[in-house]
Amino acid sequence: MEAIIEARRHIDNAKGFLSNNANKKDGLYKDKKYVKIAGHTAYTGILLALDELLGEKRKKTKKSVEWYQNELSGIDKKVTSDFATAYQVLHLDMGYEGSPSADLAKFGVDKAEKIISWVENRLSKPER
Template sequence: MEAISEAKRHIDNAKDFLRNQAKKEDGLYHDKKYVKIAGHTAYTGILVALDELLGEKKKKTRKSVEWYQKELSGLDKKITSDFATAYEILHLAMGYDGAQSAKLAKIGMEEAEKIIGWVENRLTNQTR
């Protein structure tokens, strides 16, 4: 379960960027650069975990968000919804827009941890 450890490390790193670099004050992060880095890092952590569960494509091409959503929808509708939320918050709002809301970032990190935990449980159950 090396991929799960790697995914969790991404989340830890993202939280570290927010805690130590993004300069939180009054519920807002003031350094958008580190909010963007944190968002991309956390989203990548989700993808690392999902790739372990869903399998890599034969070609080393990027998978679209739609590919992940389609694959997840066949497994679990709730996690598909969680993934959509994580994508919106971590990848788009934080990663691209540098959304400064600490509340929003907290929700994104919680969704990421939930998805990674879900993947870890499924992988554990597959190996039994």
């Protein structure tokens, strides 16, 4: 469960970048640099959790977003959809574009927390 703790730490750091550094005013973040950092940090948190669940079963190599989607689609369609949304919002919209919307950032971080909790629940269930 060390990976889950680390994943949650990434989410807390992302929230900190947004609340302490991104300079929110009227629902928009003014400093794109910190929006980008927060997006990448939160997305990395998701990958840490997913690697704990999926990575042990596979050779340790760099994995693409398609690899994660394919692996998840065989387990849970809803979390596959959540992952696709988190990828779009956190990695692309925030991480690369620096989207200033505070609502979008909250939505993305909420998806990240949901995925990490899902992984934690899967890891805590005994295998049958």
